[in-house]
Amino acid sequence: VEREDQHRLAELLEPLHGADIADLLEQISPAERRGLLTLWSGHMDGETLSEIDESIREEVIEFLPREVLAEAVRELDSDDVVDILEDLEEPQQEIILDALEDADRVAVEQALAYPEYSAGRLMQRETVVAPQDWTVGQTIDFLRQEEWLPAQFYHVILVDPRMRPVGHVSLGRMLAARRDVRLNDITEDGFRTIRATEEESEVAYLFNQYHLISAPVVDENDRLVGVITIDDAMNVLDEEHEEDILRLAGVSEESSLADGVLETVRQRLPWLVVNLFTASLSAVVISMFEDTISALVALAALMPIVASTGGIGGTQSLAVAVRALATRSLTSSNAGRVVRRELLTGILNGTGLAIILGLAGTLIFGDPMLGIVLGLAMVANQMVAALGGALVPLTLNRLGFDPALASGTFVTTLTDVMGFFAFLGLATILLL
Template sequence: MRDEDDIRAPEADRQDGTGRQDGPRAEGGAMPSLYGVSDDLVRRAAGALDEGDAPAVRGLVAELHAADIADLLERLSGDERRSLVELLRDGFDPEILPHLAGNVRDQVIAQLGPRVLAEALSVLDSDDAIYLIEDLDDDIQAALLATVPPATRRALEESLAYPEYSAGRLMQRDLIAMPAFWTVGRAIDFLRETPDLPEEFYEIFVVDPRHKPIGAVPLARMLRHPRKVLLRDIMDRDVDAISASVDQEEVARLFRHYSLASAPVVDDQGRLIGVITFDDVVDVIQEEAEEDMALMAGVGSEVDVNAGLVRAVRQRMAWLGVNLGTALMVSSVIALFEATIEQIVALAVLMPIVASMGGNAGTQTLTVAVRALALKELTPSNAMRIVMRETGIGAINGLVFGIAVGVAAGLIFDPFIGAVLFCALFANMLTAGLSGMLIPLALDRLKVDPAVSAGVFLTAVTDIVGFFAFLGLAQLVLL
């Protein structure tokens, strides 16, 4: 114990090349970062690895948080990564693994071998352990589970029995539950005397004799009451018990809505079997938001610069194939009017404007609809109002841009072309607003994720309506 601890600034610990830059004082550098490893540390580690200078490498990573070692591993080249894993092999910190991105994690696990992974599974929190093995092939998973201690194995197998992306997969099984008749004093004594409790917890769950959660006592409240007070007198009674089969998105919304730090998970009989904490949920929120964005852009379900090339090409190809299908439909609409275009080539020049404005207006509405559906802000009781609103926005913008572009085209080409352009733009942008809402609503009703597929249908609609309205009107009016 050193006396100067009391007067040391919090940053003092970090000026020793641990790579964690000190936030408040960082002045140089374009992008001071509060966390993670610095570019400089990555360079120095890479250099030391290339030179095979093991002591230097060990010195650089010695003080790093597991999340930062994971960060470093991701940012090294393949060869350097392999060297670093080899160096860290003895006493490899299992906490690093859950922090690694998918394909880097697969490489590192393959290199470490099944023995190290089995050890990691026994040491990690059950939710992290599940995260590591849930995507493995069934036979590899079974072989691995055969090597871990029976108690751990049983717990993992129970969690794996719940569906993917469910609360049962997300939960941590180690938790602290007490009966309602315990006093604060007895609870504190239990916490002090019992070894092997979870390292982090934010509330104590109160359970009935059948192990059903009937309340929760946040630790802050526990600390603020005298020893003789009964838990039942200070517990929150409206605990949000989550069924293990509930979808993780639903869990995330629950946590966000009530600002929860943790919540109990129960089995079919309502018995307490696990706990979900805010940090699990933070990851879910980030992932779900990214997933919607990725799906809308047709990048597959993940946006990951480290994803395998073959997988990325394949995922995107699927979407591009669908897009090709709609593009061919659009082409066939244009082909209907080949004769018209041959006579008035200006139509070919102007037609992309109609399609492009409609597509953009539709995407705007679609984005609003997808997020509102995901956040449950769009419900049967307000759907009609929001459809009207979005159609109105489309119509207003259609009117404004239709007049501007129509007048300009009328002056440059021909008044009739201008009038046709105005009508087509207005009709297409109104349609865009309407279908930008109706398509995702219909898909949601059919239990299809609107983020995935609404964009395809929407672009098809706005392109086809746009070209058909423009070229069809032109044929009627101008020929």
């Protein structure tokens, strides 16, 4: 279809939501993408543009005629423009800024002045405010006169004469109230403002924890500078989950399915090289016991069982701790109890596994001593795994790092080294 018929293509894409067109652009191959954009780029609107994944957005923008780009960007709220601009190079940023009207350009430039990943970048500057002494009737009349309102808003923010937010009224309550009711009397409980310099992860936490729909953003003087809505917070939450999963697995978090092979290698190889060195630690430990292995080669075959099961136990404990830290249900007040629980769990799991493995080892090799060595090493390694899985992310978190970052390698290195050491060490003592 893509090669020929421009009209047919426009017809097919016309009824689709911007997010679906963006997904389509991401999923087709680079060559198909170029073909499609050549035919269709004149129809690009702001919504589609802001839905496109950042990994291909630069490429797409280069294909757009200036006028189309300008038109698309002008439709958007300021937070979406900022989101697009953040990931672009200087010259492309300039093109888009030039396309904006003066007032919008100033708003966008001010937002870009806030640090990356701050509430200031996330917010839209367009707010709907009313003086705190207005009535419902006054407010509705004002909204009806207003030429321009944000595409989505859920509250009218009440401000004092110095533009400091003092409360907000949900549109539902305003619609249900009589015209002479004062806004001040129907403000929503649990009103809270967010500082423009707040980190976006904190913003996402607040929205999730308190079920916020929108929240006003204030500057250092508590004056209103913008508003963050739930869709922005949901985006951040989604990105953070992605980061957690990818970082736990040792993939750089900017990865995208649309990345090419070389880009993907660049994201993953460094981590593999780190692992190459940590895995060498296991090799060093094993080589300390070469005499033991020479004497009983079966040990070489059995040792990965203890190490691998330890790795899984550590990963379980780690995933629970990383997730609990992300949702803030693991804090300094219950860290001690959680670590104790993990340790006990490790001992019990280790004992269960030790019984199975010990019996199997005894039966298969006809040597109860070998079964005991397998069992003891298993218990020791599950204890280390459980402790490491909980303590590594807790420690990283306390030191101010992302608890998901590198945790996986730390913990599996720990369980590998401990698994080999405990098993071969015990075998040296008890079997030779």
